[in-house]
Amino acid sequence: MRIEFGWSLDGAAWADGGGAAGIARLGPRGLVQLLQGRLGLTRPAVEPAVRVAQYLRLLEEHPQPWPARSFAVDPWSTAAQLLRWRDAAIETGWRPGRSEGPLPERLATLRELERVAEVGVAGTLAPSGADDLAEVIELLEEAGGA
Numbered sequence: 001m002r003i004e005f006g007w008s009l010d011g012a013a014w015a016d017g018g019g020a021a022g023i024a025r026l027g028p029r030g031l032v033q034l035l036q037g038r039l040g041l042t043r044p045a046v047e048p049a050v051r052v053a054q055y056l057r058l059l060e061e062h063p064q065p066w067p068a069r070s071f072a073v074d075p076w077s078t079a080a081q082l083l084r085w086r087d088a089a090i091e092t093g094w095r096p097g098r099s100e101g102p103l104p105e106r107l108a109t110l111r112e113l114e115r116v117a118e119v120g121v122a123g124t125l126a127p128s129g130a131d132d133l134a135e136v137i138e139l140l141e142e143a144g145g146a
Contacts, residue, residue, distance in 0.1 A: 091130035
């Protein structure tokens with residue numbers, strides 16, 4: 001299979017073309033999904049609102065000092081923003097389980113929440129596209145080191 005990759009090719013399904021056999025036109029998300037399928041890492045998609053609700057519950061069960069005032073006023077938006085920051089950090093390569101020492105307040109909060117969350121365990125925090133990417137990279141790193 002030949003893969004044509006483009007940063008902006010994760011568009012509408014009708015834009016995939018399909019004019020040539022054996023060619024896949026993929027953007028970043030499509031490439032991760034292709035690799036997941038080939039590596040046997042696929043899982044059902046979870047709606048973003050479900051993930052926000054899970055993160056909201058996590059914040060309720062494990063209150064954090066830094067976002068406490070914001071959380072008291074608007075818990076949903078605070079949880080959604082923290083979750084976006086978490087996913088962005090994971091997507092860019094941050095591995096909270098490996099980070100030690102002092103961190104800026106936002107990252108320290110995310111690290112603490114990550115320590116109590118079990119990503120992928122039913123009822124805790126469903127994995128996101130960022131987690132999918134991290135899982136593919138980790139598996140490929142392990143395979144390359146073997």
